[in-house]
Amino acid sequence: MIKSLAYLGVRSPSYQEWERFGPEVLGLQVAGHGPDGAVRLRLDEVAQRIVIHPGERNAVAYIGWSVQDEAAAMTVARRVNAHGLEAVRAGAEECAERKVEGFVWFKDPSGFRHELSWGLHHTVAAFHPGRAISGFRTADQGLGHVVLAVQDLDEGDRFYREVMGFYPSDTVRDGPLVAHFYHLNGRHHSLAISALPTREVAFLHLMIEVNAIDDVGTAHDICQQREIPITTTLGKHSNDRMFSFYMYTPSCFRLEYGWGGLDVDPDLWTPRTYDKPSSWGHRRQHAELTALKLDEA
Numbered sequence: 296m297i298k299s300l301a302y303l304g305v306r307s308p309s310y311q312e313w314e315r316f317g318p319e320v321l322g323l324q325v326a327g328h329g330p331d332g333a334v335r336l337r338l339d340e341v342a343q344r345i346v347i348h349p350g351e352r353n354a355v356a357y358i359g360w361s362v363q364d365e366a367a368a369m370t371v372a373r374r375v376n377a378h379g380l381e382a383v384r385a386g387a388e389e390c391a392e393r394k395v396e397g398f399v400w401f402k403d404p405s406g407f408r409h410e411l412s413w414g415l416h417h418t419v420a421a422f423h424p425g426r427a428i429s430g431f432r433t434a435d436q437g438l439g440h441v442v443l444a445v446q447d448l449d450e451g452d453r454f455y456r457e458v459m460g461f462y463p464s465d466t467v468r469d470g471p472l473v474a475h476f477y478h479l480n481g482r483h484h485s486l487a488i489s490a491l492p493t494r495e496v497a498f499l500h501l502m503i504e505v506n507a508i509d510d511v512g513t514a515h516d517i518c519q520q521r522e523i524p525i526t527t528t529l530g531k532h533s534n535d536r537m538f539s540f541y542m543y544t545p546s547c548f549r550l551e552y553g554w555g556g557l558d559v560d561p562d563l564w565t566p567r568t569y570d571k572p573s574s575w576g577h578r579r580q581h582a583e584l585t586a587l588k589l590d591e592a
């Protein structure tokens with residue numbers, strides 16, 4: 296029913312830093328500004344994929360998903376309602392701001408705002424990366440993946456599978472770490488969830504995938520030159536085989552910059568369990584840096 300991760304919205308006091316951070320570090324293109332001054336960023340033909348709004352504190356504002364059409368959104372919305380949560384049809388102004396034909400939104404049991412959108416606006420003018428990179432792997436696989444720390448892992452697992460319709464890819468069980476991964480298309484996962492020992496809800500990271508291994512290397516060089524905190528060192532994930540590292544963005548969320556993610560065939564895939572999240576590398580550092588919280592507005 297849900298096809299892919301479409302877009303991500305964040306609020307941040309340092310939203311203006313994305314004018315340079317987006318193009319110069321990540322290779323994104325600034326695609327104008329929202330009515331509130333938001334920095335709109337593109338990474339392919341879609342009009343906007345990452346939107347950083349002004350805000351008093353850093354918080355994830357919305358997670359946008361693509362559905363086929365309004366009927367598909369309403370089917371999921373009915374399941375959300377049946378689960379005792381309210382799904383709301385967005386007005387014309389909000390749809391124009393998101394650059395979609397329409398969307399329905401709701402808050403999941405942990406409080407994350409999801410938007411089920413149809414008719415994602417595409418820009419005819421070619422994507423112009425902010426620095427010399429090969430481009431991003433998106434198309435049918437969408438923007439990338441998001442990883443959320445939910446309040447209750449079992450409740451979250453049921454909600455994302457049974458209500459939102461995600462397909463399980465695998466689970467990582469490494470001592471106290473348990474994480475569930477879900478796919479929607481050929482990307483190994485578009486969503487993963489975990490629970491923190493504190494049961495605190497947080498936005499753990501956004502992953503975007505480049506087309507060439509060298510693009511990961513140059514991003515790594517730039518982070519080191521600019522002293523951008525690398526929160527997870529270079530490494531390769533066990534389950535999606537992604538070669539990546541994680542950096543700390545100006546808006547206090549971690550961004551995984553990856554290459555070489557595994558393609559899955561949703562019709563043939565059988566869920567697995569792994570005993571480690573990475574086959575090598577991916578050492579965590581800068582644990583003192585906070586995770587991105589939810590928007591309480």
Ligand SMILES: [Fe+2]
Pocket residue numbers: 440442500502551
């Ligand atoms: Fe990831």
